[in-house]
Every structure is written in structure tokens, then in C-alpha cells.
Amino acid sequence: MVPIAYYLVLSGLLFTCGVLGFLIKRNIITIFMSIELMLNGVNLSFVAFAAQWHVLGNEHALSGQIFVFFVMVVAAAEATVGLAIIIAVYRTRETLNVDRVNLLKL
Amino acid sequence: MFHLILFLFFGAICMAGAINLLVQSHPINSALSLIVVMAALAAEYLLLGAEFVAAVQVIVYAGAIMVLFVITIMLLNAGAEEHTRGSRVAILIGVPGVLIAAVLVTWTLVARGQTGSVAIGALPGSPQDIARLLFHDFLLPFEVTSVLILIAIMGAVVLASRPEAVAHRAAKPGQPDHKEMPQLVGSGSRSGKER
Numbered sequence: 001m002v003p004i005a006y007y008l009v010l011s012g013l014l015f016t017c018g019v020l021g022f023l024i025k026r027n028i029i030t031i032f033m034s035i036e037l038m039l040n041g042v043n044l045s046f047v048a049f050a051a052q053w054h055v056l057g058n059e060h061a062l063s064g065q066i067f068v069f070f071v072m073v074v075a076a077a078e079a080t081v082g083l084a085i086i087i088a089v090y091r092t093r094e095t096l097n098v099d100r101v102n103l104l105k106l
Numbered sequence: 107m108f109h110l111i112l113f114l115f116f117g118a119i120c121m122a123g124a125i126n127l128l129v130q131s132h133p134i135n136s137a138l139s140l141i142v143v144m145a146a147l148a149a150e151y152l153l154l155g156a157e158f159v160a161a162v163q164v165i166v167y168a169g170a171i172m173v174l175f176v177i178t179i180m181l182l183n184a185g186a187e188e189h190t191r192g193s194r195v196a197i198l199i200g201v202p203g204v205l206i207a208a209v210l211v212t213w214t215l216v217a218r219g220q221t222g223s224v225a226i227g228a229l230p231g232s233p234q235d236i237a238r239l240l241f242h243d244f245l246l247p248f249e250v251t252s253v254l255i256l257i258a259i260m261g262a263v264v265l266a267s268r269p270e271a272v273a274h275r276a277a278k279p280g281q282p283d284h285k286e287m288p289q290l291v292g293s294g295s296r297s298g299k300e301r
């Protein structure tokens with residue numbers, strides 16, 4: 001038996017690692033990967049809360065897992081569009097450093 | 107006890123991968139450590155009993171999304187990142203702030219969290235129940251996500267294609283565009299020489 005709080009702590013630590021990467025990284029692809037890390041932490045917290053709901057005896061405990069599925073679908077769409085934007089930015093700027101990308105105009 | 111040992115083992119792998127993602131300076135190393143994080147998270151889902159989520163995590167996240175990342179890194183010939191003045195300020199302010207936030211979250215959850223304990227593989231998750239939820243109770247969101255994926259595909263095609271190539275194709279339909287590939291290769295080798 002493991003307390004569900006431990007899973008929540010792991011998810012919180014993963015999320016803070018993602019926030020830290022978002023702050024200190026300068027490569028635009030690595031920043032994007034940090035966002036994926038944050039989404040993973042949130043997914044773990046969804047499953048952990050679904051387990052808590054199951055422990056409390058609710059019969060709809062599966063809904064949390066379905067929510068994780070939707071988060072993953074949105075993350076896939078986000079990764080597709082985001083990487084296309086990164087490619088477009090690299091074509092015009094010839095750099096991946098976010099400090100040098102200061103205009104939205106392509 | 108067995109559950110706790112497995113949880114700590116995969117949690118340690120998870121955190122090691124996440125910290126390695128932050129420490130590495132080359133994006134391809136960061137991408138590979140992110141794959142490690144996702145695989146370890148799939149094991150954590152399995153420990154909770156969420157087999158469906160674990161399978162989708164491996165297939166979609168560690169498979170499809172990370173392949174997209176790795177292909178983009180290779181296509182753009184991304185090198186090691188360079189540090190600037192702004193990044194040093196971000197490290198000086200960001201690292202202590204985020205560490206304080208992590209300690210606060212951990213303390214709140216462990217000391218004050220009123221959560222129960224879960225046995226290994228406790229969550230229900232038969233394919234029958236999941237199929238009923240996904241295709242009956244959540245049918246409308248499921249269909250909306252398919253439209254979302256379609257829009258994302260079209261957006262990616264529009265964003266990643268060259269404007270002049272689109273104009274060229276629109277002007278002369280039926281003729282294959284031969285200019286596209288040499289330009290891409292040329293720009294890649296030029297940026298490689300600069301580094």
C-alpha cells in the first residue's frame with residue numbers, strides 16, 4: 001500500500017522540473033520538451049486522483065483515465081503545430097535561440 | 107512494501123530523467139531523457155492499475171510525439187544551446203524559486219494531504235468499461251478531438267510549407283516542385299558550416 005500523496009508528490013516534482021526547464025533553457029525545442037514534461041506531471045496527478053476517487057468508493061473512477069486520454073490527444077495536436085511553427089521560425093531566423101526571436105512576423 | 111519499492115524505483119528513474127533533461131545542453135540528449143521519463147511514467151501508471159493509460163502513454167507519447175521531436179531536431183540540425191545574459195538571470199532567480207515551490211508542494215501533500223492508500227493495480231480498467239465510457243458517455247468530446255487532430259494536421263502542413271513553394275504550385279498546377287529539396291539541404295549545410 002502506497003499513499004496516493006506520494007504519487008501526487010512525484011507529479012508535482014515533475015511539473016516543477018518542467019517549469020524550471022521552461023525558465024532556464026534557451027533552445028526553443030528544449031523549452032517545448034519542458035512543456036511536454038509539465039503535461040506528463042499533470043497526467044500522473046489525474047490518474048492519482050482517479051485512484052483516490054476509487055478508494056473513496058466512487059463507481060465513476062474511470063473518468064480520470066479518459067481525461068488523461070484527452071490530454072494526450074491535445075498534447076499530440078499541440079506538438080504537431082508547435083514543431084511546425086519551430087520549423088517556420090528556423091527558416092526565417094536561422095536560429096533556435098529564443099533570445100534572438102523577438103518578432104512574431106515570419 | 108513491494109509496491110513502495112517499485113514506486114520508488116520508477117520514481118527515481120523518472121526524476122533522474124527529468125533532471126538530466128535540464129542539465130544536458132544538446133537537444134537530442136534532452137529528447138532521449140524525456141523518453142526515459144515517459145517510459146518510467148508508463149510503469150507508474152501500470153502500478154496504479156491504469157493499463158489503458160500506460161499503453162497510450164507508450165504508444166502516443168514515447169512513440170509518436172517523441173519521434174516528431176527527434177525528427178525536428180535532426181531536420182533543423184540543432185546544436186548545443188548557447189547561454190546568454192538573460193539565461194543566467196533566469197537560472198539565478200528561477201532555480202531557488204522553483205525549488206521553494208517544490209518543497210512547499212511536497213510538504214503540503216505529505217504532511218497535510220488527506221489522501222488514502224492504494225494497493226498495487228487497484229484501479230479498475232477493463233477494456234469493456236473504457237470502451238463504454240469513450241464511445242458512449244464521452245462520444246461528443248471524442249469526435250471533437252478527431253476534428254482537432256484534423257485541424258492540427260492542416261495547420262502543420264500550412265505552417266511548415268514554404269510560402270514560395272505554395273505560390274509556385276498554385277501558379278503551375280501539375281508540375282512537380284523540384285526546387286524544394288535542394289533548398290532545404292543547402293540551408294542545412296550552410297548552418298552546419300557556421301557552427
